[in-house]
Amino acid sequence: MSTVGIIFLVLGIIVLIILCFSVRVIRQSTAVVIERLGKYSRTLQTGVRFIIPFIDRPSKPINLKEIVADFKPQPVITKDNVTMQIDTVVYFQITDPKLYLYGVDRPMSAIENLTATTLRNIVGELELDETLTSRDTVNTKMRQILDEATDPWGIKVNRVELKNILPPRDIQDAMEKQMRAERERREAILRAEGEKRSSILVAEGEKQSKILKAEADKQAEILKAEAEKQAAILNAEAQKIAFINEAQGQAEAIQMIVNAKADSAYITLQGFEALKALANGTATKIIVPSEIQNIAGLLTSVTETITNMPDGDQVSAPSNKAKVTEKKTTAKAKSSEQLSE
Numbered sequence: 503m504s505t506v507g508i509i510f511l512v513l514g515i516i517v518l519i520i521l522c523f524s525v526r527v528i529r530q531s532t533a534v535v536i537e538r539l540g541k542y543s544r545t546l547q548t549g550v551r552f553i554i555p556f557i558d559r560p561s562k563p564i565n566l567k568e569i570v571a572d573f574k575p576q577p578v579i580t581k582d583n584v585t586m587q588i589d590t591v592v593y594f595q596i597t598d599p600k601l602y603l604y605g606v607d608r609p610m611s612a613i614e615n616l617t618a619t620t621l622r623n624i625v626g627e628l629e630l631d632e633t634l635t636s637r638d639t640v641n642t643k644m645r646q647i648l649d650e651a652t653d654p655w656g657i658k659v660n661r662v663e664l665k666n667i668l669p670p671r672d673i674q675d676a677m678e679k680q681m682r683a684e685r686e687r688r689e690a691i692l693r694a695e696g697e698k699r700s701s702i703l704v705a706e707g708e709k710q711s712k713i714l715k716a717e718a719d720k721q722a723e724i725l726k727a728e729a730e731k732q733a734a735i736l737n738a739e740a741q742k743i744a745f746i747n748e749a750q751g752q753a754e755a756i757q758m759i760v761n762a763k764a765d766s767a768y769i770t771l772q773g774f775e776a777l778k779a780l781a782n783g784t785a786t787k788i789i790v791p792s793e794i795q796n797i798a799g800l801l802t803s804v805t806e807t808i809t810n811m812p813d814g815d816q817v818s819a820p821s822n823k824a825k826v827t828e829k830k831t832t833a834k835a836k837s838s839e840q841l842s843e
Contacts, residue, residue, distance in 0.1 A: 532566060534551075535603050564599040569594055579625075586633075592617055592661075594660060599656065601654065602657060628640075
């Protein structure tokens with residue numbers, strides 16, 4: 503090979519090397535900052551880009567995707583002087599590669615220190631219970647503060663989360679005891695509520711039972727009264743019918759007596775029978791009607807009738823007369839006794 507050929511070969515190799523250093527392929531979601539002679543020149547975006555070898559100096563590819571930074575637990579003191587360990591997770595994204603590269607030295611360390619100091623400032627204003635229950639508030643405040651502080655660095659803080667909050671062991675034991683006591687209190691309240699509800703239901707049941715029993719007794723009394731009323735009505739109807747029948751019988755008997763044309767002697771005898779019935783009673787006073795005074799005349803008429811009877815009948819006449827006389831004497835004696843009483 504001639505000298506000219508060797509020179510062209512060397513030049514070709516040099517040109518190839520220059521081309522290799524001149525072409526840069528920028529991947530998606532990345533950016534490259536170009537410094538020309540030590541000064542910022544431009545930012546290369548995604549695609550095939552050309553630079554001047556040995557004059558332009560590219561930086562390392564800068565990731566434009568959202569980055570998750572999990573920082574170590576930091577000791578934090580609350581307002582009530584409780585020291586606890588809190589570790590945070592920061593979600594951020596590089597929005598300006600130039601500011602990210604030239605804004606701050608070691609951006610990740612700067613974000614970590616800024617997060618720790620901001621967390622101490624926020625938690626230092628809260629008590630332990632508020633810190634445990636106000637994570638959203640702490641996250642929001644930290645995100646706002648970090649976003650404002652990192653904006654000159656070309657960084658956008660999207661979210662900040664408190665990953666773990668670790669109180670001291672004695673505080674954890676106290677919290678567990680408090681939680682156990684709270685659960686026992688809730689259990690006691692629920693048990694009391696259940697017993698109260700049960701007592702109310704039992705009382706309601708007894709009340710309903712008494713009401714139903716009273717209603718049943720009322721209905722029974724009403725039915726009993728109705729039955730007694732019906733019985734009284736039927737009894738009255740029966741007595742009415744009996745009285746009517748008796749009155750009809752008496753009326754028929756009187757009509758028969760009238761039809762038979764009974765004389766005064768029959769009426770006097772009936773009065774005497776009534777007097778005997780009264781004398782056999784328990785009354786201590788008897789009022790004798792004026793018609794009884796005619797008994798003597800009646801007895802005289804009977805005696806005359808017996809005297810005028812045939813001889814065959816006169817054998818028994820003395821005995822009958824004696825009986826009539828005895829009855830008369832007895833009746834007069836009873837009448838005198840009763841009148842004297």
